[in-house]
Structure formats: structure tokens, C-alpha cells
Amino acid sequence: MNVVIGLGNIGIAMAERLVAQGRAVLGVDLAEARRAEWHARTGLDAADALEAVPWERVAHVLIVVRLTEQAEAVLQALRDLPVAEGAGVLVATTLDLAYARGLGRYDDRAWRLIELPVSGGDAAARTGGLTLMLAGRHDARDDELLADLGTSRVPFAEFGQPTLAKLLNNVSAAYTAASYAEMMLLARAAGMSPQRLRDVLHTSSGGSWMGDNFLNPSIDLLAKDVDLLRSQVGALPVVDLNAGLLDRLRAGREALAP
Known part of the structure; x- marks a missing residue:
């Protein structure tokens, strides 16, 4: 299962793309209007809290919130949730640069943190045409998901460089x-x-x-x-x-x- 946290313009477009590719997706958003839009577009229910996610079944988490503070709040919450060992946690939020450079502090987690800002807008997100910039603990387990999301992938050696x-x-x-x-x-x-x-x-x-x-x-x-x-x-x-x-x-x- 793939979890998309944040169903704004980009988040919902990325989630729709994954559904169109046949992937199991659970959307998560605090806003009732966004959850309703997700249901109207896909027929799928969205969760209103991280605690409602069946974490033991999750292979990838996409964090697509708007602000750095929101992304940090999600990462802090994941520390205390039973996220499956080896799950990929991909932060697609455009972060504050100094914050992004310090993401290595999450390297001690059982899950794998991946910095993943994207470019191309919601139209490219819906067609899998995003440019993906990434750093962190990505490996072959992420290849199929990343291929679904983007046509161009640019890896960097250090956290902060993608941002x-x-x-x-x-x-x-x-x-x-x-x-x-x-x-x-x-x-x-x-x-x-x-x-x-x-x-x-x-x-x-x-x-x-x-x-x-x-x-x-x-x-x-x-x-x-x-x-x-x-x-x-x-x-x-x-x-x-x-x-x-x-x-x-x-x-x-x-x-x-x-």
C-alpha cells in the first residue's frame, strides 16, 4: 500500500496517478473538503488521521504538505507509529533549505527517508511526467514507484541538494x-x-x-x-x-x- 499525506493540488494529482497505475493508495488529509474531493475523483475513502493508516501494510509514504513545519510534524509523528521496516518515506514538500540539509537526523529510523521535491505541476503529476530530484536512502525498492511518478530522475549525494x-x-x-x-x-x-x-x-x-x-x-x-x-x-x-x-x-x- 502507498500512503499520500496531503491531498492539495500536487498531492491529489500524484495520488491519482498511482491509482491509475493500479497501485493501492490511501489518501490522508485533515481537511474534509479535500477528502471529499478525493472520494469524488477516485471513489476511495481518505483518512483524517495518521493513526487510521494500517502501517504494517505500507510500502511507501508520500508527504506532500505545503509547509516545512507541516512536513516536520508528520516526520515526528511517524517516529511513534508502527511504520513497516524498510518503508520508503518520500518528502515531496518544498522545504526550507536549512531544514532539508539536516534531514540526516532521521537516518536512525527503521523506515528510509527520501528527500523528493518535484517539478512540473499538477498536470505533469497526473500523467507521470514530473521531474524528480532525490537524495537519501532510496534504492531499487523505489524504482517502480518513481517511474510511475516521473519521466526524469536527478539523484543528489547529500540532503538539501534536491531542495x-x-x-x-x-x-x-x-x-x-x-x-x-x-x-x-x-x-x-x-x-x-x-x-x-x-x-x-x-x-x-x-x-x-x-x-x-x-x-x-x-x-x-x-x-x-x-x-x-x-x-x-x-x-x-x-x-x-x-x-x-x-x-x-x-x-x-x-x-x-x-
């Missing part, structure tokens, strides 16, 4: 979204229809996934990850196209060189 990669990815996306917004405003100020420019960008070199999904309200959630990264590294870089573009491009290319 840093997720934050950097989302901050890069935020820069792209901000650039797209500025071009819409610049087009309007210069007398061009922003809608017409959007049609050009959709199939041209200036286009991007963020641009194609710019009107999706979920893009606003990028602000949370921008704040998370800023709190760890300080002020984020200012991208100024009025000067120094080639120098920054060269520096980035040098950073990528082996």
Missing part, C-alpha cells in the same frame, strides 16, 4: 515569468497588442513554458519559493540587460564547463 535544485529551478522560472510580464508591458507602451506579441512568443525563441502558462494563477506560488531561497542566500541577482549581458553569459557558460 536547492528545486528552489533554483523555481526562481529561474520566476525570472522568466517576470521577463514575460515586462515584455507584455513594453509591447503595450510601444503601441503593440500584448495579445499579438503573445502569439509570436508562443512559437518563437523568446517563448517559454512559463510564458505559455503565464495566465495560470498557480504561477503566483513562485513567490513562496523566491522568498525561501532569498532567506538562505540573501539578495538575489539583479538581471540588467542594459549592461554586462555578454559578461554574465560567459560566466554562466564557464560555470557549466566540466
Whole structure:
């Protein structure tokens, strides 16, 4: 059995994907409305408490709550529950970076902690198209589950690295979204229809996934990850196209060189 804790947009999409792949799934959420939505979508009942889970039958636990504090509360609760030895506990929450770097303190558990931030949104989660970033005690026992969830898997050697990669990815996306917004405003100020420019960008070199999904309200959630990264590294870089573009491009290319 697989347990998904947190039936928000991403959690319920990941859980639905596992059900579609023929896996036994038990959803867990404190919110009655989310449990009702899960039942409406799948015909399956969800639990309202961790104590209602038959832990001796659980092979994997996916923690897909919104906040670091919520993820920590779940991990603390699992210390006192009869989770099957060797079960994989995968934390898909986007965590505070300093917290993620300290996840090794759970290495003494009988279950295996795996840091697993994901990228791709709920649409990719429903089709198994997520990008999975992972660190921790993952092994061959997790391969089939991970293959169900994602098409791209990037392993890291240390806790915290997957979270840093997720934050950097989302901050890069935020820069792209901000650039797209500025071009819409610049087009309007210069007398061009922003809608017409959007049609050009959709199939041209200036286009991007963020641009194609710019009107999706979920893009606003990028602000949370921008704040998370800023709190760890300080002020984020200012991208100024009025000067120094080639120098920054060269520096980035040098950073990528082996």
C-alpha cells in the first residue's frame, strides 16, 4: 500500500496517478473538503488521521504538505507509529533549505527517508511526467514507484541538494515569468497588442513554458519559493540587460564547463 499525506493540488494529482497505475493508495488529509474531493475523483475513502493508516501494510509514504513545519510534524509523528521496516518515506514538500540539509537526523529510523521535491505541476503529476530530484536512502525498492511518478530522475549525494535544485529551478522560472510580464508591458507602451506579441512568443525563441502558462494563477506560488531561497542566500541577482549581458553569459557558460 502507498500512503499520500496531503491531498492539495500536487498531492491529489500524484495520488491519482498511482491509482491509475493500479497501485493501492490511501489518501490522508485533515481537511474534509479535500477528502471529499478525493472520494469524488477516485471513489476511495481518505483518512483524517495518521493513526487510521494500517502501517504494517505500507510500502511507501508520500508527504506532500505545503509547509516545512507541516512536513516536520508528520516526520515526528511517524517516529511513534508502527511504520513497516524498510518503508520508503518520500518528502515531496518544498522545504526550507536549512531544514532539508539536516534531514540526516532521521537516518536512525527503521523506515528510509527520501528527500523528493518535484517539478512540473499538477498536470505533469497526473500523467507521470514530473521531474524528480532525490537524495537519501532510496534504492531499487523505489524504482517502480518513481517511474510511475516521473519521466526524469536527478539523484543528489547529500540532503538539501534536491531542495536547492528545486528552489533554483523555481526562481529561474520566476525570472522568466517576470521577463514575460515586462515584455507584455513594453509591447503595450510601444503601441503593440500584448495579445499579438503573445502569439509570436508562443512559437518563437523568446517563448517559454512559463510564458505559455503565464495566465495560470498557480504561477503566483513562485513567490513562496523566491522568498525561501532569498532567506538562505540573501539578495538575489539583479538581471540588467542594459549592461554586462555578454559578461554574465560567459560566466554562466564557464560555470557549466566540466
